[in-house]
Amino acid sequence: MRKVLLVSHQLDYSGAPNALLSSARVMRQMGLEIDLLALADGPLASEFKLIGVQIISHTNFLGYEWIILNTAVSARIALYIPDQAIYYLWIHESPLLFVHSDLPYFVAQAAKRASGLIFPSESTAADWARYGALRSEGKRVLNVVSPVALPAGYERVMRDTSPEGSRTVLRLVSIDPVEFFRGHRVIANAIKHLHRLGHDVHYTAVGATESQVRALFPMLSADRLVATDRVPRTVALSHLAQSHIYLSASAFATQNLGLCEALLLGIPSVISDIPVHRIWAERLPSSVFTYPLFDDVLLSQQIHFVLRSYDEQLYLAKGGIHIAEDLLSERRFALTISSFFGSGVVDIRD
Numbered sequence: 001m002r003k004v005l006l007v008s009h010q011l012d013y014s015g016a017p018n019a020l021l022s023s024a025r026v027m028r029q030m031g032l033e034i035d036l037l038a039l040a041d042g043p044l045a046s047e048f049k050l051i052g053v054q055i056i057s058h059t060n061f062l063g064y065e066w067i068i069l070n071t072a073v074s075a076r077i078a079l080y081i082p083d084q085a086i087y088y089l090w091i092h093e094s095p096l097l098f099v100h101s102d103l104p105y106f107v108a109q110a111a112k113r114a115s116g117l118i119f120p121s122e123s124t125a126a127d128w129a130r131y132g133a134l135r136s137e138g139k140r141v142l143n144v145v146s147p148v149a150l151p152a153g154y155e156r157v158m159r160d161t162s163p164e165g166s167r168t169v170l171r172l173v174s175i176d177p178v179e180f181f182r183g184h185r186v187i188a189n190a191i192k193h194l195h196r197l198g199h200d201v202h203y204t205a206v207g208a209t210e211s212q213v214r215a216l217f218p219m220l221s222a223d224r225l226v227a228t229d230r231v232p233r234t235v236a237l238s239h240l241a242q243s244h245i246y247l248s249a250s251a252f253a254t255q256n257l258g259l260c261e262a263l264l265l266g267i268p269s270v271i272s273d274i275p276v277h278r279i280w281a282e283r284l285p286s287s288v289f290t291y292p293l294f295d296d297v298l299l300s301q302q303i304h305f306v307l308r309s310y311d312e313q314l315y316l317a318k319g320g321i322h323i324a325e326d327l328l329s330e331r332r333f334a335l336t337i338s339s340f341f342g343s344g345v346v347d348i349r350d
Contacts, residue, residue: 005068203217252274256271
């Protein structure tokens, strides 16, 4: 059996470790044996073990067909990898997150010896070429979306009444921790505008703490505001499935797992017009609505627009589920990486 090594900077419930987990699941179905070296432990470790991944605490990096350093943070590990080992950088983050750190330097140095570079989107690759001093000349480059599949039973929770009614609570959800670039303050201002338009808003901030959102959303009463902190994906999906609209006001994103899950559930999304979001809007124009980054007024107007004909928008979003399923499928991911790495595809599910 062919053996590979995955290196992750952490095993928490954030986007990159979840993307690695879904990717590892496909690699296992392809017949690959996988070791996982994590720089920090976390709750996802048990889920990696369940799919047959071996968690290791140290290695000499030899004996593997190839190695993947997952995220820019893990690029520092390249300093310890022998010259004869084959490794790839899988960079999920925007380089603009690290403008005040030395991490882009380590990524650039690691890229010099890497056999190839992997990005979740062409826009991410372009950002690193532009801002991260990362040169891909002579390197194999793969732009691939991580597979996303819903667990059984997570179908859209339908409502008895349309949110258009004045007495109906409008349920909004975002799936992001509170960080400077995530745009929670923009969402807060948009909710103020929605209040002025007469909407009764309930907002769920998956990934944020109670103290953080209480400070940012004083206009919402305790029964209209939920904060979950980082939670297992199934819990996040439960909140998403019970919402009318998915929101993302983020200034930086490379795939956006929450958006992908909203598309699979058939939930309309209103998101900032950053490059990767524009890509999804072009692919699924009936499901995804964008607004100019940082513009809380236009964010509220887009939400209001969706609500004016919500039943129709929901129907159209449902109609786009099969497109999202194809774009995010495990089979598509397996065929893409098998071509890139030269691995035979075996036992991958339809």
